[in-house]
Amino acid sequence: MHIPDGYLSPQTCAVMYVVAAPLWARAVAVMRKTFTQKTIPVLAMLAAFSFLIMMFNVPIPGGTTAHAVGGTLIAIILGPWAALIGESLALIIQALFFGDGGITAIGANCFNMGFVLPFVGFFIYRFITRGSAFGSRRRWIGAAVGGYIGINVAAVVAAIEFGIQPSLFHTASGAPLYCPYDLSQAIPAMLLAHLTVAGPIEAAITGGVVAYLGKHHPEILKLNPHERRESDEV
Amino acid sequence: MKYKKALIGLIALVVLCPLGLLASGTAWGEWGLDEMLDILGYVPQGLSKLANINHIAFLPDYSLPAFGESLGGQAAGYYISAIVGIIIITALAFGIGRIIARK
Numbered sequence: 395m396h397i398p399d400g401y402l403s404p405q406t407c408a409v410m411y412v413v414a415a416p417l418w419a420r421a422v423a424v425m426r427k428t429f430t431q432k433t434i435p436v437l438a439m440l441a442a443f444s445f446l447i448m449m450f451n452v453p454i455p456g457g458t459t460a461h462a463v464g465g466t467l468i469a470i471i472l473g474p475w476a477a478l479i480g481e482s483l484a485l486i487i488q489a490l491f492f493g494d495g496g497i498t499a500i501g502a503n504c505f506n507m508g509f510v511l512p513f514v515g516f517f518i519y520r521f522i523t524r525g526s527a528f529g530s531r532r533r534w535i536g537a538a539v540g541g542y543i544g545i546n547v548a549a550v551v552a553a554i555e556f557g558i559q560p561s562l563f564h565t566a567s568g569a570p571l572y573c574p575y576d577l578s579q580a581i582p583a584m585l586l587a588h589l590t591v592a593g594p595i596e597a598a599i600t601g602g603v604v605a606y607l608g609k610h611h612p613e614i615l616k617l618n619p620h621e622r623r624e625s626d627e628v
Numbered sequence: 629m630k631y632k633k634a635l636i637g638l639i640a641l642v643v644l645c646p647l648g649l650l651a652s653g654t655a656w657g658e659w660g661l662d663e664m665l666d667i668l669g670y671v672p673q674g675l676s677k678l679a680n681i682n683h684i685a686f687l688p689d690y691s692l693p694a695f696g697e698s699l700g701g702q703a704a705g706y707y708i709s710a711i712v713g714i715i716i717i718t719a720l721a722f723g724i725g726r727i728i729a730r731k
Contacts, residue, residue: 398658400678425728434725438718439634445713446641449690449706450648451655459651479724487716492709493685498678556657563674571674573657583656 395463395552395584396488397503399496401573402555403563410555411501417509418482421475428619433472436617440468441480445488447599452591458583460592463507463548466515466541467600471607473619477512478504506552515544515600520620528612538601545596546588553577553584642710646703687712 402410429437444464451459468477482504488494495503522536557577560570573580607614615621654663661679664671690709695701 395655396658398679399681400672400675401657403674404678422728426730429725429729431725431729434722434729435631437725438721439631439638441717441721442638442714443641445717446638446645446710449645449710451651453651453653454656457653458656459653460655461648480721483717483720483724484713487713487720489682491685491687491716492690492713493682493688494690496678497682552657565673570672572672572678573675574668574672575657580657587656 395460395503395507395549395588396485396495397499397506397552397555399498401496401559402499402502403559403572404498405563406555406559406572407496407498407501409501410499410505414501414505414509417478417505421478424473424475425479428473428622429476433476433617436614437468437472437476437480440464440471441483444468444481445484448484448488448494452595454587454591456586458587460587462592462596462599463511463545464596464599465507465512465548466519466537466544466596467603469512469516470519470537470540470600470604470618471614472617474513474516477516478508481508481512502552502555506548506555510551511544511548513544514547515540518543527608528615529608533608533615534601534605537604538597541600542593542597546585546593549584549588549592550581553580556580556584638714642707642714645710646706649699649702649706 447462447464449461451461454460463481465477465481468480472480485495485503485508486500489497489500489503519536519540522539523533526532526536554577556573556575557580559573560576563571565571575583604615654660659667661671661676664675687705687709691702691705692708695705
């Protein structure tokens with residue numbers, strides 16, 4: 395899902411930077427209120443975890459590959475805004491030093507995998523688990539479902555960015571200038587990879603880690619400012 | 629140490645990371661120019677102009693070009709990439725955390 399340089403037009407890239415910038419600013423503002431010294435190493439480990447699991451490419455039928463992301467897990471543990479910062483860190487480093495994802499596409503990739511993925515995943519998790527005990531079955535099921543849907547929605551959003559290119563940016567004769575595949579090709583291709591393979595892996599990782607933490611280290615799940623707020627009310 | 633188990637988990641992932649090399653092929657929409665030429669028969673003009681603008685990626689595709697294309701060379705590049713990536717990300721996370729965390 396790491397859009398490389400050249401697949402999105404410069405105009406699209408600029409728009410995505412403009413979309414991402416206020417989200418980054420909001421994330422920093424929210425974290426200034428909620429982030430504490432003791433959550434710093436947790437964010438560092440989760441960002442490193444996400445970076446690492448993105449290295450585990452898995453084969454997709456048809457000869458391509460995909461990977462899990464881990465953004466919903468960061469959102470469940472530290473909140474979705476911290477997930478945006480943690481994912482953005484991993485994605486920016488991947489783009490700059492490993493050429494994984496384009497430099498021009500950092501705005502787009504951070505929006506897709508750093509914003510859409512953890513926010514969708516987290517709000518589904520919240521919807522399913524609200525009021526349930528940390529060690530309960532509802533927690534890990536909610537985490538798994540959130541992880542699965544989050545990565546698939548992010549994949550569709552990336553596919554839309556790919557797929558609008560040929561109709562918006564082409565030569566006078568109609569030849570595509572950037573991504574040559576339109577929506578009818580990009581959306582099924584991205585969904586195939588993420589519904590069948592990357593999504594189940596994301597679900598297993600998110601659900602598995604939350605099941606483990608819920609049983610053995612519920613204090614980690616309480617780091618999330620949303621959980622803290624809720625326990626204050628009680 | 630407080631996060632011993634989490635750190636052991638991360639180290640285990642580093643040890644296992646070359647498994648990620650076993651899947652051959654490229655993710656959809658992430659093809660290089662050569663692959664694009666194979667698949668499509670041509671390379672879109674704008675794409676070919678922008679594709680190689682990153683000149684600072686010193687571990688391109690998580691590899692060290694000097695190590696070559698053998699599986700061993702790729703695995704070594706993957707290990708170095710994993711470790712370098714973790715060091716940079718951890719340093720930045722602590723740096724950002726220090727600046728924005730509540731005192």
